Amino acid sequence: MRLSNLIKGAAACGLAAVVAASAWAGSDVPAPGQSPTIDKIKERGVLHAAAIGEFPWLPENTTGSGDQFSGPAWVLANEYAKRLGVKLEIIPVSHETKIPILASGQADISIAPLSVTPKRLEVANFIVYSKSSLCFFGLADNPKIKDLKSVDDLDRDGITMAYFTGTPPETWAPTRFKKLTLKGVTGSGANAPVEEIMSKRADIAPIDNSAWPNLSKQVPGLMVFPLGDSCLQSNEMATDVGMAVDKADTVFHAWLQAVYEEVKDKVTAEELRVLKGG
Amino acid sequence: MPDFSPILTRWQFLLSALSVTIYISLLSIAFGFLIGIVVGALRTYGGRVVDSVLGFYVDTMRSLPQLVVLVWTFFAFPLIVGFSMSSTTAGIIGLSAHLGAYVAETVRAGLTSVRRGQMQAALALGMSRLEAIHKIVLPQALIRMMPALGSLCTYAIKDSAIASVIAVPELLRQSQIVVGQTYRYQLVYTTLMIVYFLICYPVARGVDRLYRRVAHLGSS
Numbered sequence: 001m002r003l004s005n006l007i008k009g010a011a012a013c014g015l016a017a018v019v020a021a022s023a024w025a026g027s028d029v030p031a032p033g034q035s036p037t038i039d040k041i042k043e044r045g046v047l048h049a050a051a052i053g054e055f056p057w058l059p060e061n062t063t064g065s066g067d068q069f070s071g072p073a074w075v076l077a078n079e080y081a082k083r084l085g086v087k088l089e090i091i092p093v094s095h096e097t098k099i100p101i102l103a104s105g106q107a108d109i110s111i112a113p114l115s116v117t118p119k120r121l122e123v124a125n126f127i128v129y130s131k132s133s134l135c136f137f138g139l140a141d142n143p144k145i146k147d148l149k150s151v152d153d154l155d156r157d158g159i160t161m162a163y164f165t166g167t168p169p170e171t172w173a174p175t176r177f178k179k180l181t182l183k184g185v186t187g188s189g190a191n192a193p194v195e196e197i198m199s200k201r202a203d204i205a206p207i208d209n210s211a212w213p214n215l216s217k218q219v220p221g222l223m224v225f226p227l228g229d230s231c232l233q234s235n236e237m238a239t240d241v242g243m244a245v246d247k248a249d250t251v252f253h254a255w256l257q258a259v260y261e262e263v264k265d266k267v268t269a270e271e272l273r274v275l276k277g278g
Numbered sequence: 279m280p281d282f283s284p285i286l287t288r289w290q291f292l293l294s295a296l297s298v299t300i301y302i303s304l305l306s307i308a309f310g311f312l313i314g315i316v317v318g319a320l321r322t323y324g325g326r327v328v329d330s331v332l333g334f335y336v337d338t339m340r341s342l343p344q345l346v347v348l349v350w351t352f353f354a355f356p357l358i359v360g361f362s363m364s365s366t367t368a369g370i371i372g373l374s375a376h377l378g379a380y381v382a383e384t385v386r387a388g389l390t391s392v393r394r395g396q397m398q399a400a401l402a403l404g405m406s407r408l409e410a411i412h413k414i415v416l417p418q419a420l421i422r423m424m425p426a427l428g429s430l431c432t433y434a435i436k437d438s439a440i441a442s443v444i445a446v447p448e449l450l451r452q453s454q455i456v457v458g459q460t461y462r463y464q465l466v467y468t469t470l471m472i473v474y475f476l477i478c479y480p481v482a483r484g485v486d487r488l489y490r491r492v493a494h495l496g497s498s
Contacts, residue, residue: 048362052445053455060455064290092365092445097353104353106362189454194461219461 027258035251041108047081050093050107055191055211056274057113072129072271073243077111079263095187096166099124102246115168115239125253127260128242129267135212135231138197138204140223145203151225151236154204155179162193162202169206172237209234284460285469295452302370303435309374314381322389339379344440348372352444369441377434388423421492428485432478
């Protein structure tokens with residue numbers, strides 16, 4: 001009697017598992033009715049992706065021909081569109097609008113490379129595909145910083161740090177630096193507010209460690225903290241980097257994450273390709 | 279010899295941005311002028327109530343920074359009306375609504391500048407009110423408005439750059455992307471300034487020359 005109940009129970013569990021798996025099996029596109037976002041995307045035949053270019057995750061192609069972007073975020077976004085059987089449409093955004101646009105419903109996903117911060121986790125879910133940390137650069141002949149040795153040394157009166165408003169250093173910097181002056185500036189399209197440094201309106205500016213080699217190659221006369229090659233191993237504001245979706249649709253997020261898990265080797269390979277190409 | 283490669287290797291990208299600038303400028307001028315002419319005419323001839331209602335629109339737009347109108351159109355308006363729009367569409371709507379208010383005031387000033395006697399004479403000759411506006415008042419008023427409307431055209435072209443804040447892929451924004459990749463601020467932004475000058479200067483001079491030719495037709 002007990003054995004037959006056990007068999008019946010096991011059969012019921014197995015059946016339930018099969019039904020659940022057939023309804024949504026990992027990276028299979030969830031069935032209609034499970035994710036309002038996916039239903040909406042399929043209905044319109046277009047995946048709206050908010051984007052702003054950023055090296056090395058989503059560099060914009062400015063040659064005038066070919067794909068609009070490249071990089072790991074682009075590979076992943078195209079994979080999502082392909083699996084959904086829809087067209088990928090880019091909604092251009094600024095640093096200030098790359099997350100708020102999700103709440104306005106004008107984009108299904110923000111593929112702009114985003115550092116995952118506690119504040120952002122309150123309003124969005126992330127699909128993490130990379131990591132990042134910060135370095136700080138300034139003019140090598142700036143008397144205020146040229147003799148300093150570490151990031152800690154930068155935290156002193158008289159030093160001004162410029163950052164793009166809407167980027168994570170805006171909330172992180174006040175907790176890391178107590179004495180230096182912070183100055184938010186509008187995003188210029190560059191990886192960092194280089195113009196603030198070149199025009200001497202600020203002494204230092206944060207930059208993603210992966211973007212520093214490219215900047216130092218293109219703009220001579222800069223120095224970086226942590227000094228020299230140590231920048232690449234910086235642990236300042238070490239964060240995950242990913243793309244964001246609205247918090248409301250957890251099925252959509254789970255599917256995006258499952259697809260990423262399947263193609264992550266391809267995504268990582270693309271990031272390495274971009275970094276090597278500089 | 280300066281290195282122009284940041285521009286030369288991206289000329290297609292920048293040309294496409296220039297076409298967006300021209301596109302949003304032309305459409306915002308067209309819609310702005312349409313709104314302005316209708317509002318200006320209705321404020322002049324539509325009676326007190328219409329004048330008060332439309333006056334509120336004009337004063338509201340003149341009290342708000344264009345940047346605020348654009349950001350509101352892109353972010354808040356879709357949530358209110360329940361459908362989303364591209365940044366380019368939002369840019370055109372915001373720029374047109376703003377420009378329309380200024381055109382309306384110019385049109386109203388132009389229409390009221392034609393002496394009342396002209397209208398009275400037309401009516402005395404048996405013309406209808408609409409006919410009198412169309413055949414007598416408007417031709418003179420249009421010529422008088424010309425310098426001010428020409429200035430508004432150049433303002434509209436220049437103000438299209440404000441749409442870069444809502445990420446419309448126009449000339450300023452795309453130039454910022456090129457700067458972001460090349461860090462050649464002087465070269466790219468100087469070129470940008472020259473391009474805006476090359477677009478706006480002929481418009482300003484062209485309207486001025488046209489006005490000189492036809493100014494005598496507007497006197498009464």
